[in-house]
Amino acid sequence: MKKGHIVAVIGGACAGSEAAFQLASQDIEVVIFEQNDLPYGKIEDGLPRWHGKLQDKEKKKIDEKLTLPxxxxxxxxxxxxNVTVNELFEQGFSAVILANGAWRDRPLVATGVDEVKDLSFCYxxxxxxWFNHYHxxxxxxxxxxxxxxxxxxxGGLASIDVVKVCQLEVACQRLKEMxxxxxxxxxxxxxIPRFMEENNLALEDLKMKPAKLFYRKRVSDMPVASPPDNxxxxxxxxxxxxxxxxxxxxIKKYLFEVEPHCVIKEIHSxxxxxxxxxxxxxxxxxGKLVTTDEEIHVPTSFVVSSIGxxxxxxxxxxxxxxxxxxxDTTTGRVLDHESMYGVGNAVTGKGNIQVSYRHSKYMSSFVAGSLNATEPDYESLFKGQEEAVQNNMQxxxxxxxxxxxxxxxxxxxxxxxxxxxQGKQDYQDYLTWRDQILSAR
Ligand SMILES: Cc1cc2nc3c(=O)[nH]c(=O)nc-3n(C[C@H](O)[C@H](O)[C@H](O)COP(=O)(O)OP(=O)(O)OC[C@H]3O[C@@H](n4cnc5c(N)ncnc54)[C@H](O)[C@@H]3O)c2cc1C
Incomplete structure (x- = not known):
């Protein structure tokens, strides 16, 4: 590889740090532009904080890549x-890599959604x-x-996390009252059941109306594990x-409910x-999913949309x-700019994991899943992301x-x-900056 190239990477998380690692291994200088204080993306703000050990492990991997010469x-x-795309090209970067993930909630289409003016409806x-940082x-x-x-x-992985957060928050409130x-x-x-038993408490004492997840198809269609190719x-x-x-x-562990075969029509406020x-x-x-005339009305004072x-x-x-x-998703070349490429979720959106991870041995374990699995294998998902980036780098x-x-x-x-x-933020070096941010939390 010719010496002297400098490449801009937008977003420093799983995909961005792996791209930086690959480039640095070929003696190419890399500048990572990150919108947040720290470059941990979905690891820090998407994965709920009960995955602390996995979060620490994945953050450490990012830190190691970001401290490379x-x-x-x-x-x-x-x-x-803060910085425009044109500015990046004008400054003379040899290439720009989009590794900014997927951070926009897919808008929920339902009558009345715009009438809600407070946080009783959220994405x-x-x-x-909020859940990961409010403490x-x-x-x-x-x-x-x-x-x-x-x-x-x-109906997807994230919606299971959301319904769990709702159950855990309400259960903690109830237990505090007790x-x-x-x-x-x-x-x-x-x-929840085991904690109650260990504390000699009866489940009924919680007197909790369960949170309910509504999905448009059957439970067996929920994309919490995906079919492999062919x-x-x-x-x-x-x-x-x-x-x-x-x-x-x-459901057994957190006592929420799932109502399949429901599409949202209206939010009342x-x-x-x-x-x-x-x-x-x-x-x-x-074999085709059709909407019927049957409607159900669910009284509630809190709604979360988790549709991707x-x-x-x-x-x-x-x-x-x-x-x-x-x-295409293999080359990731952005059509507007000859020297701009996309990697990670920024290219695939989230629905396309099979396409971007086709060659990933890690993804195949996530995709096929195991009947003994008690919860989704997020580690494979992150590992698969790194492999997909390696394919894009060619x-x-x-x-x-x-x-x-x-x-x-x-x-x-x-x-x-x-x-x-960097000077705008008083930034000196990565590790000093990281420790400063973490100690202020
Ligand atoms: C609940 C949950 C469900 C998941 N489901 C899936 C799934 O279905 N499919 C899948 O592939 N993966 C899924 N994952 C795994 C995970 O999201 C990805 O594999 C991995 O985090 C994506 O890495 P990334 O680096 O592409 O994106 P991210 O982790 O989102 O990182 C992007 C980084 O770019 C930064 N950024 C964003 N915009 C800008 C900007 N304009 N300028 C500068 N910086 C910017 C962000 O702050 C962030 O640090 C899931 C994860 C969770 C927690």
């Missing part, structure tokens, strides 16, 4: 806002962010009014069983606060529906081997510009 980090640099991403001393964000009998609209102090992470690890009908039966087992295990939801029932007719995350639009990059316009290396290296003058101007961007 030739890898520079610029915090609080949101591309499209999954800010809700999980920190520096937290200044919103507080979500989780109440018993919450309604969750969804004089028992427990935090949601401990309660998650023990499971799945045989026999294998598909196993995938259905794994899905049911994963969901039923979670009074004075800007949620009072209930109307769903329409669905059924399969000759999609990449956020960035000024200067065109979208093709919910995703960026790219040539095209980027090819581009770098063909394009000319920036002149000394461009490199020196670029270096000063990067230092100026």
């Amino acid at each position: 030739g890898v520079h980090f610029v915090p609080h640099a949101k591309i499209g806002e 999954q991403n800010p809700f999980i962010y 920190e001393k520096s937290y200044e964000g919103s507080t979500y009014p989780v109440t018993e009998g919450a309604v969750i609209v969804g 004089g028992v102090e427990v935090d949601p992470v401990t309660l998650e690890h023990r499971g 799945c045989t009908p026999e294998r598909m039966q196993k995938v259905y069983q794994v899905r049911e087992k994963l969901v039923n295990n979670a 009074e004075n800007g606060s949620v009072t209930g939801v109307t769903f329409q029932k669905t059924r399969y007719e000759e 995350s999609i990449p956020e639009p960035i000024e200067g990059i065109s979208m093709d529906g919910e995703v960026y316009r790219i040539s 095209e980027i290396f090819q581009h770098l081997s063909e394009c000319s290296v920036p002149s000394d003058e461009v490199r020196s101007r670029l270096t000063s510009w990067i230092k100026a961007q």
Whole structure:
């Protein structure tokens, strides 16, 4: 590889740090632009905090990659806002890699959704962010009014986490009223029935109306485990069983309910606060999902929409529906710009894991699932992400081997510009910055 290239990477989490590692291994300088204080993405703000051990392990991997020689980090640099896409190209980067994940909640289409003016209706991403951070001393964000009998609209992995958070929050409140102090992470690890038993308490004493997850198809269709490529009908039966087992295990431990075959029709509110939801029932007719005339009305004062995350639009990059316009998911080349490539969730959106992870041995274990599985294997998902990035990098290396290296003058101007961007945050080096941020929390 020719020496002297400098590559910009947007987003420093799982995909961005792996891209940086791959580039640095070839002696290519990398600058990671991260919108947040720290580059942990969905690991820190998407994975609920009861996965503490996995979060620590994954963060450590990112830290190691970000402290490699030739890898520079610029915090609080949101591309499209603080720094524009055009600016990156004008500064002379040899390539720009989009590794900014999928942070926009897919908008919920339902009558009345715009009438809700407070947090009694919310989306999954800010809700999980709140759950992961509200206990920190520096937290200044919103507080979500989780109440018993919450309604969750969804069906994927994240929606299981959301319904669990609702159950754990209400159970902790009830236990506190009964004089028992427990935090949601401990309660998650023990499971609600076991914790009650260990504390000589009766489940009925909780007097909790369960939170309920509404899904448009059957439980066996819930995408908590996905079929492998070229799945045989026999294998598909196993995938259905794994899905049911994963969901039923979670129901047993956290006591929520699942209502399949429901699509949301309307959110009802009074004075800007949620009072209930109307769903329409669905059924399969000759293998096709159809909506029926049957409706159910569910009174509730808290609704979370967890129907998926999609990449956020960035000024200067065109979208093709919910995703960026790219040539294909293997090369990840962004069609608007010759030297811009996408990796990770930024390219696939979340629904496309099979496409991006086709070659991943780790993903195949996640995808096929195991009948003994008690919960989704997030570690495989993150590992699969790294492998997918490795596949994407071939095209980027090819581009770098063909394009000319920036002149000394461009490199020196670029270096000063990067230092100026870092200086805006008083940033010195990655580890000092990380420790400063963590100690302030
Ligand atoms: C509940 C849950 C469900 C999951 N389901 C799936 C799934 O279905 N499919 C799947 O593939 N993976 C899934 N995952 C795994 C996980 O989301 C991904 O595999 C992995 O985190 C994606 O890594 P990433 O680096 O692409 O994105 P992220 O972890 O989202 O990291 C993106 C980074 O870019 C930063 N960023 C965003 N926008 C900008 C900007 N404009 N400028 C600068 N920085 C920016 C963000 O702050 C973040 O640090 C799931 C994870 C969780 C927690």
